[in-house]
Amino acid sequence: MEKKSSFIHQIEEFRQSNVLIADSISIGNQAIVRYTGEFWTAKQRQANALHEISYRACFKPQLPRFFIEHLTQPGDKVYDPFSGRGTTALEAALMGRVPVANDINPLSAMMAAPRLLPPMVEEVKQRLSEIDLSPSNSTEIDLTMFYHTDTFRELLNLRSYLIGKDGNGSLDSTDRWIRMVATNRLTGHSTNFFSGYTFPPNQAVSANRQRLINQKREQVPPYKNVKEIIVKKTKDLLKGIAEKERSTLFGIAAQAQFVTGPADSTKAISADSVALTITSPPFLDIVQYSDDNWLRCWFNGIDADAVASGITMSKKVEDWCIVMQGVFDELFRITKPGGYVAFEVGEVKNGKIKLDEAVVPLGIGAGFICEVIVINAQEFTKTANIWGVSNNSKGTNTNRIVVFRKNTATKLGGS
């Protein structure tokens, strides 16, 4: 006889001391308990600064922290099949858990893995001083709507250096750090980006649109010093990394696993090995992941169109569910008996579609037990101000997490 999940007990205690809403929803023939409230706060600058690289559609580090704290022990494997910038992987590593991460876009591991091996600022300065960014460079692509010609020349040289060393296998952890920082400085709306004024840094607009933005603002991209900007951002990222954090991360990094491929077929990850999965899949077709990352892919020699063809962009919930069922089946394979999945989605289409309700049967269909739905609702910046969408009135304003558990008893007739 299996004992009652201690997680629900913890949530219930939390609820009683914080006066949260508890109700339940019927899905199929089951009543799923649902708690709504402010389980964690998610303001800016409340987590480790090492997280602060922009990537489209990332959740706040407080989200994985909450579930890692409650559901794992140090040394446990914590997995994210839609890893993105690697929020789950990094937060897990900072907490002494072993990260396993997957993403269809190779950009993801390039952004996540180097931050498990944070260098000293001096190492980065030294390496940059050894790279010659001055030679004039023939270009196969015009990006002068984004960059001053001298900045563009520096970027082309850095790109050749990185792609060259990657190609002959001589890229080291300092180079990978520089590649991660540079990729994140390619476009942005303020001074410490290589580009002139453009969109906020998680989305690169098309070249044509950038020309129009330049016209409208009567701007020509100003000169930006590539090496100086990389050093500046390196310092910012390393603010929260004292020796204690550095040694935790270095100890963990050697055990971490980064996989690049579809989330429903991750053969490199062992069966029955993962203690906790924390993830957030694409929400239907809301975010244009490969378009938003086209410049980053170019900088790293990645074919963005090829990546795009593998990304789930279903418009309809039914189509999305078919793809996600495959993901859940794979999660069931790799989760260890007694392990958990915390699957985060949001409400979309002006609140009409609550994806958490669609997720419940998928996990059950894969063999999991649905434990509870945790909804973090608060006044916080999720969709605030961008596109003129005001916070808590439109767009996705809550984190809706469906928590599943794999029974410790062996499933009968399992293949």
Add this chain to the structure above:
DNA sequence: TCAACGAGTAACGTTGTACT
């Protein structure tokens, strides 16, 4: 043709705190 829809972020400025 037009309206609906939508997974932010970095810098600035003010206030607070620590140290000389």
Add this chain to the structure above:
DNA sequence: AGTACAACGTTACTCGTTGA
């Protein structure tokens, strides 16, 4: 008193796709 910096509230701003 003066300096440095940490903390944090506030501020600025755009595109692309779809379906009626």
